[in-house]
Amino acid sequence: GQQLNQSPQSMFIQEGxxxxxxxxxxxxxxxxxxxxxxxxxxxxxLIALYKAGELTSNGRLTAQFGITRKDSFLNISAxxxxxxxxxxxxxxxxxxxxxxxxxxxxxxxxxxx
Amino acid sequence: xxxxxQTPRYLIKTRGQQVTLxxxxxSGHRSVSWYQQTPGQGLQFLFExxxxxxxxxxxxxxxxxxxxxSNSRSEMNVSTLELGDSxxxxxxxxxxxxxxxxxxxxGTRLTVL
Numbered sequence: 001g002q003q004l005n006q007s008p009q010s011m012f013i014q015e016g017x018x019x020x021x022x023x024x025x026x027x028x029x030x031x032x033x034x035x036x037x038x039x040x041x042x043x044x045x046l047i048a049l050y051k052a053g054e055l056t057s058n059g060r061l062t063a064q065f066g067i068t069r070k071d072s073f074l075n076i077s078a079x080x081x082x083x084x085x086x087x088x089x090x091x092x093x094x095x096x097x098x099x100x101x102x103x104x105x106x107x108x109x110x111x112x113x
Numbered sequence: 114x115x116x117x118x119q120t121p122r123y124l125i126k127t128r129g130q131q132v133t134l135x136x137x138x139x140s141g142h143r144s145v146s147w148y149q150q151t152p153g154q155g156l157q158f159l160f161e162x163x164x165x166x167x168x169x170x171x172x173x174x175x176x177x178x179x180x181x182x183s184n185s186r187s188e189m190n191v192s193t194l195e196l197g198d199s200x201x202x203x204x205x206x207x208x209x210x211x212x213x214x215x216x217x218x219x220g221t222r223l224t225v226l
Contacts, residue, residue: 033214042117042203042217043156088156100169101146101215103156 003027006089006104013079014112021087021107022073029091032065032072033101037086046087047074076109084111115140117206117218125224131192134221138185138206144168145187146215147179150201159202162187163209191223199225 006023013019023032031050035043047058049065049072056063062075072091076083089104118137126132138145146169147159158171162181181187185206191198201222205215 035217040219042205042219045214045216048214090156095169101158103148105155 004089004091004102004104006107008107009105010108010110012110012112015079015081017079019076019079019083019109020073021089022071023089023091023104024071025091025102026070027091027093027102028069029093029102030069031092032063033090033092034061034063034072034074035088035090037088037106039085043088079109079111081111081113084109117204117216119202119204119218119221121221122219123222123224125226126194127226128194128196130194131190132194132223134189134191134202134204134223136187136189136204136206136218138187138204139216142206142208142216143185144207144209144213145181145185146205146207147187147189148203148205149173150203150220151199156203159189194225196225199223 004023004025033048034046036046037043047056047063052069053067054065060077064073086106086108088106091102120135144163146161148156150156159173160179161169165181176192179189201220203217203220205217207213207215
């Protein structure tokens with residue numbers, strides 16, 4: 001079945017540093033999504049990418065939909081303490097009229113002030 | 114507009130029991146998807162309901178079932194609970210369930226003793 005390989009699994013950085021994480025797959029997806037999950041909460045959508053090659057920004061976050069449709073990356077610039085959390089990539093495809101969302105294993109981000 | 118709500122937030126059961134979890138989607142959303150989140154397996158898709166019909170199903174045993182009501186509220190049932198069913202169960206709603214973004218609820222933390 002479809003699987004996403006997300007890396008790194010965890011990151012320990014200093015406040016103010018830039019962060020980069022990515023997801024790769026052997027499968028082709030129609031949409032790439034990036035979520036952030038805080039403890040005790042459900043994932044919150046950060047960025048959605050709908051076209052191969054698309055580069056989208058949301059404040060300090062930038063994400064790209066790989067040209068092969070098999071990968072995506074997320075960059076966070078000038079990290080701040082509230083960026084701490086677990087970031088998930090998700091690939092979406094439509095099978096027989098129904099959407100299917102496949103998640104990466106997550107990247108746990110820890111920031112030292 | 115109120116977000117996705119899930120009840121209960123926490124639940125403790127013993128092996129062999131059954132449990133029902135509830136999800137109320139965002140008003141106007143007709144698609145509800147359920148996910149299981151565990152530290153080892155990450156976020157895994159259980160099933161999706163759209164207009165009271167199960168439209169998509171993940172690779173979980175038949176002990177996991179669900180339904181959706183005419184008001185789009187959804188319930189998930191797990192019968193004959195096993196220790197390995199301990200997890201955070203998340204539901205997500207979207208307007209039509211295809212390209213539309215999914216919005217997650219805070220989840221129900223199920224502990225099986």
